[in-house]
Amino acid sequence: MRQRQRKRDGLPASPWMAGVCLAVLCLEAAPAHAQSARPDTRKMTCEQAQDLVRKNGSLVMTTGPTTFDRFVADARYCMPQTRQVRAKFAPTSNNPDCAVGYRCYQNRRER
Template sequence: MVYGQRIATALACGVVLSCAAAALVSEADAQARPDTRKMTCAQAQALVKQRGEVVMTTGANTFERFISSARYCYSRTPLTVPSYAPTKDNKQCPVGKRCRQSRRFTD
């Protein structure tokens, strides 16, 4: 019976440690991506300008990749358009740009 209690205790400790590790990883993941809603418009713009490209949280379940110039686009004919996100001081802050592929029309 004592042996069985030791196994149960060891398993319980393993589960607790696993849950604690998972919580730490989840918290680290959440902190890894900057949140535009916690910055001023100027701070968000400065971060994009400084890094060149950055993925930021823009809402409860949304995120977006912002770039500073077309050199961060992956297509052959990179075009950029302004990209907006909510910040502490601006509901539609022009945080940076996003890539857009060109549309070629043929007759």
């Protein structure tokens, strides 16, 4: 039988444990603002949100205190799953129901 390695100098005994410790440290060290880096539709005008979708083609934006959605500029950004899009609305600073872009849509019968 293989004997367990012993801790030396307070370090983890195995490479696996060292990897786990490193992962935990990296997660704790991640900047708190990383979650807020996503564009927020509520902080821009309807026109600005639409322009951002057009320029990026596809992106995820915050739409409320605890919600987010993916918006696409057109059906090219939905392939290969589907080629259909439906209008996607979100609140903006000047319009509570702005047609920001589109969402990918797949008809259940065509799956």
